[in-house]
Amino acid sequence: MATHITAVVNQKGGAGKTTLAMNLAAGLARRGDTVVIDLDPQGSARQWASLGNAPFPATVKQMFGDWDAQTLHKDFRAFRYTVLDCPPSLDSHASLQALRACDIALIPILPSPVDLWASLRLPLEIAEARKVNRRLKAFLVLNQVEPRSALSASMRDALKEFDVPVLEAAIRRRAIYRGAALDGVSVYQLGRRGTLAAAEIEAVIDEVIGS
């Protein structure tokens, strides 16, 4: 059985790639065995998983060197879902290879002009990756949204310039996401405190899997 590969990618650092990747993986793990491949040399995903008292719901592995879609399908065929946590650079082999290998690319983006400007190269790279990966679907995910902020409310309009669809499901700015990282768990494991955040991740998964 081929593993379903989701890459969480953005060249901008601090966009919430690891937070989305880890919680997404925890949500996917409720549906089938899931592995997170930490492609970032900073190793934040691995660090996250190592902090918890309880085992993280998804397996987390770090991977370096040359690899491609075939490698992933061969090495991780035991997993139903593979989530690639990419480094904050499009110049690295890892990010470009992830776009060429994945089924879904999720691009977390913050409601900030600087983040928008910095992410403008992504649609070009996605178009380039589609030349070798025709099944690639890419979505922007609004992250750390503050509903009362004018900037957050303006984001969907501004993102029309990207030529990449934006998920209806958005992730709000919540302290619980940072708290989960600190505890080495996902928002699903935080009981009532994590309910709203877990519902947001579920909405992302439902929209992506249903796409």
Place this chain on the structure above:
Amino acid sequence: MTTTKDKLSASVRQAKAAQQPEAETRSAAEPEKAAGKTPTTPKKPAGAGRKPATKAASAARKAPTRTRKETPAPATDKPATANEVRDSGTALFPERVWPD
């Protein structure tokens, strides 16, 4: 609210436009790189590189450059004070000898 929305969209369009030439340059350079060639500039016809001299430019070139006439250094190293007249030393026509 509308202002923020407009400003944000406009800033993205502007950033996109600024990145466009860069991307075009990159894509234009890639085939050359793949062919193992170093980018070369097309040969220009003789004299094509010369810019026609503008009136202002030639006038500026012809205009004599005024160099500041160096005044001889005062013979004494004694610093001048507000109420004191600087010693002209051995200079024939010092800039300032007497108070106005």
